[in-house]
Amino acid sequence: MCDTLSVMELASPRKAAPGDKVAVVSPSFAAPGFAPAVHEQAMARLQEITGLVPVEYPTTRQLGATPQARAADLDAAFSDPAIRAVLATIGGEDQITVIPHLDADLVRADPKPFLGYSDNTNLLNWLWTHGIAGFYGGSTQVHLGPGPSVDPIHAASLRAALLTGERLEITEPCESEDFGIDWQDPAALTEYGDREPTEPWTWAGPEQAVTGRTWGGCIEVLQWILTAGRFPTDPGVLQGGVLLLETSEELIPACEFGWILRSLGERGLLDAVDAVVVARPPTSSFEVHRTSAERAVKRAEQRDAAIETVKRYNSEAVIVVGVPFGHTRPQWIVPYGGSMTVDGAEQRIWADFA
Numbered sequence: 001m002c003d004t005l006s007v008m009e010l011a012s013p014r015k016a017a018p019g020d021k022v023a024v025v026s027p028s029f030a031a032p033g034f035a036p037a038v039h040e041q042a043m044a045r046l047q048e049i050t051g052l053v054p055v056e057y058p059t060t061r062q063l064g065a066t067p068q069a070r071a072a073d074l075d076a077a078f079s080d081p082a083i084r085a086v087l088a089t090i091g092g093e094d095q096i097t098v099i100p101h102l103d104a105d106l107v108r109a110d111p112k113p114f115l116g117y118s119d120n121t122n123l124l125n126w127l128w129t130h131g132i133a134g135f136y137g138g139s140t141q142v143h144l145g146p147g148p149s150v151d152p153i154h155a156a157s158l159r160a161a162l163l164t165g166e167r168l169e170i171t172e173p174c175e176s177e178d179f180g181i182d183w184q185d186p187a188a189l190t191e192y193g194d195r196e197p198t199e200p201w202t203w204a205g206p207e208q209a210v211t212g213r214t215w216g217g218c219i220e221v222l223q224w225i226l227t228a229g230r231f232p233t234d235p236g237v238l239q240g241g242v243l244l245l246e247t248s249e250e251l252i253p254a255c256e257f258g259w260i261l262r263s264l265g266e267r268g269l270l271d272a273v274d275a276v277v278v279a280r281p282p283t284s285s286f287e288v289h290r291t292s293a294e295r296a297v298k299r300a301e302q303r304d305a306a307i308e309t310v311k312r313y314n315s316e317a318v319i320v321v322g323v324p325f326g327h328t329r330p331q332w333i334v335p336y337g338g339s340m341t342v343d344g345a346e347q348r349i350w351a352d353f354a
Helices: 036-050 067-079 104-109 118-129 140-144 152-164 219-227 254-266 292-313
Strands: 021-025 053-056 083-088 114-116 134-136 167-170 202-204 209-218 242-246 275-279 318-323 334-336 339-343 348-352
Touching (some): 021 036, 067 083, 209 219, 219 242, 275 339, 292 318
Parallel strands (some): 021 053, 021 083, 083 114, 242 275, 275 318
Antiparallel strands (some): 202 318, 339 348
């Protein structure tokens, strides 16, 4: 088990400046090797939006790279003083095997922000347990490369995370897609996926404002992390915090989401936090096709499971469901270990990107 760590002891790495170098790595799936045209467009847009210079590593495009090789690239990025941030190209499903090969002394010697989501919950949690805050969200292959342009809320939060460190209100973009166009289709470079209007977020719990440090991520991956014993033994490390939860493109049913959330409750994590923020879930995929009405039903089922389960373990938690920081697009990047204000009275969310 990890040693107990106070959530108030996290370091917020300093920001980059235009012209600085940023690492672009593939700690899980090397999507750039599968769809290089999307990757090349992502790199151009990254430079255009931020003024930062992307640096690739041996496994950034290497399909089937070993966990040890991917860990070596991460160590190289975190230890290079010229690199001022580390960005994941995408998630995957086996990053849990990379974590044991990482060198914690390197990240502590020169803290720098890491951006990623989904399977990158593994790395964000590992950095968090070693006192380094990061950012949940961002995938060069999903959010920078495809489509006619980068979504405004994604670009704004990307700049805030990497450059400016400002405080932003997390707002609803009023449209969403569960998945984009197949990367092998040239249209993926110029068109979005099928987008539909979004419904208002659902709020529950006390009508009060809560400010706390965030932890969480993709709920399927959190289950793996807890099973592997990579979380402090004392759930009190989350005391007063904000729990972030979202689900992946695997489209787990609402009952399974509820079961995992129940386990977090039994572990004492739900009782410790003051707020729970649940992302808008994807409810369709390349393999699973549903009508708009069927997708709405699936989202409602997960919403109800989230609210019911959290209330069972913590009736005083402020809850909001539907915030776009997960596997749907447009996507907000949000602090991981940084500060977030969840205001149940005003029904607004603010994130500090310092």
